Amino acid sequence: GAGVSQSPRYKVAKRGQDVALRCDPISGHVSLFWYQQALGQGPEFLTYFQNEAQLDKSGLPSDRFFAERPEGSVSTLKIQRTQQEDSAVYLCASSLARGTLYEQYFGPGTRLTVT
């Protein structure tokens, strides 16, 4: 079946612009995660949704970052007034349910470059 998809795959933004990154999780997956991966680093957790509820946003680096999942399916990560340090790959992952038995399945990521 279809995996996790993300769009756009690449985004170039001028400093100060707002951007919106979309994630389509695997159908039926309850849990959804956003991670940020800087060049040469491992992914770092940003935020977690269980259905439409945002249960953990402790990894969001500033109040310029905002995520939503209004209907418990598609999620959008929005970054306002982008800065150069926001340049990274943004990965979305979904999981069937909460619990240690369930693997996270990752999308291909959106590479954001802020100029």
Next chain:
Amino acid sequence: KQEVTQIPAALSVPEGENLVLNCSFTDSAIYNLQWFRQDPGKGLTSLLLIQSSQREQTSGRLNASLDKSSGRSTLYIAASQPGDSATYLCAVEGTGFQKLVFGTGTRLLVSP
């Protein structure tokens, strides 16, 4: 705060060699540990998931072990192939809503 370290950062081997990738973590209170593979420009592919109560998991030529008390995991790749070339990441799931803490990865190059 959980920290995950992977050694070596990069590894280059000829085809056919057996190899070991290492992962260590500072907080042994984990629920599980996952090994992922990342190809350039692509997302992460889950290779193996070891629950905290398990000692190892095997899938084909891959074998991952977990020693929770010492905060270590190893990924063993048997008879390496050029198609194994990728970055390998380990991640631990600790307390809190399933968020994974990743290491910085090991870049593996297997030459024909």
